[in-house]
Amino acid sequence: MERKKMIITAGNRGIGAAIAVKFAQAGYDVSLSYAHSRESAEEVAEKVRACGGRCFLHKAVLEEEGTAEAFIHESIQELGGVDVFVNNAIRPGLGGGLLDIDTVEMDKLMRADLRAAILCSRETARYMVKHNVKGCIIVISSMRAERAMPNAGLYSGFKAGLNQMVKCFALDLAPFGIRMNGVAPGAIKVRTNAELLATGMPEKIVQAKDEFAERVPLGRKGKPEDIAEAVFFLASDKASYITGETLLVDGGLTIPGFPESVGPAGTDAYTWGYIPRPETWTWADQY
Structure with missing residues (x-):
């Protein structure tokens, strides 16, 4: 039986690594991006291969022009297709309070946290539509998209934007049998x-x-595996009637x-x- 194929951004550590391993255990080949640590990416690749899957690694700073699109194209070529795409990458930092926002840093956060997610999703969806793949796109959001906090307007705003885009994009893709959802983690202990x-x-x-x-x-606190389980559920046939939703996984923290x-x-x-x-x-x- 042919293994399914999953692409994930920032799959080399924390939540991304847990997601990559979870899908590998379920029979997926994986292509993942990493921004800096090749060593941590190799560790994840070893775990994926131990599950019998292939794993391709791509050094990619996704806010750089053309990088997001190239990562998706190269991953699809290596994997021989794609069934699931997970956007997990962010640029570290919340952006600061309104009075302290730096324009250069704001643009970098926007390109990494919002623009790259859109471009990766677009390129994945174009392939799925062209090749009649009834696939799934999942965006990692944040509880901060729902809760206002000081010094976090940029990060929270970009994540809130993604949540609304998930709803709109899900409508764009529904006629093609492609589902798009989000997962919003709460406080997760990744280190x-x-x-x-x-x-x-x-x-x-x-x-x-x-x-x-x-x-x-x-x-x-949550574990990366808690988020991986939620992502895998949304990508599975058990969630075949769910689209346009962002699932909050926070242990009740925001209630x-x-x-x-x-x-x-x-x-x-x-x-x-x-x-x-x-x-x-x-x-x-x-x-």
Whole structure:
């Protein structure tokens, strides 16, 4: 039986790596892009090949002119087609507050987070339509597209734009049997504490990131594999009647409004976003 084919941007680490491996385990060949770390890309390729699949690696800085289109074209040629495309790549950074926005950085963020996703999706869709492939395109969005936060207007705005484009593009592609959806991760732990410390991040900040898990209703940060499972579901036949949707995968984090901080017990700030844990429940003794 011929293996299916999946293309993913930024598939060399974190969420992208988990997605690449998940599809390989399900019988897909994979082509992935990476911006800098060839070593991490090779590690993912080894895992894909261990599943019996082929894996092609492409160094691609997707905000550069012509790179996004070339990555898709080369990947399709190497794979011999495409059944699923996953746009996962972003440029690190939120863009800063309105008063501090740098025009050059703004343009780079827009080209990486929005423009490249559109171009990759367009080239993939053109191939699918031409060759009558009833395929699937999935965009990795963010919970920040739904929640307003300071100093994140550019990143959040671009992701919100992608969410609306998913709806519109899904309508464009539906007559061809092509589905397009999104997955919006919440707080996902993609690096170990040791890796964060190695980047120069202060220990106090690393500790705060761990403590943040207490604010997630399900009691933990997400894992890259949690997002990979959601992406695979949307690409599978089990989701054959789902298109134009963006699935929020955040452990319930955004339900109370994504608290940035929690005040002392007994204050209004304490109740905003406060999730009681089972060990704090006393009402059960009354029954």
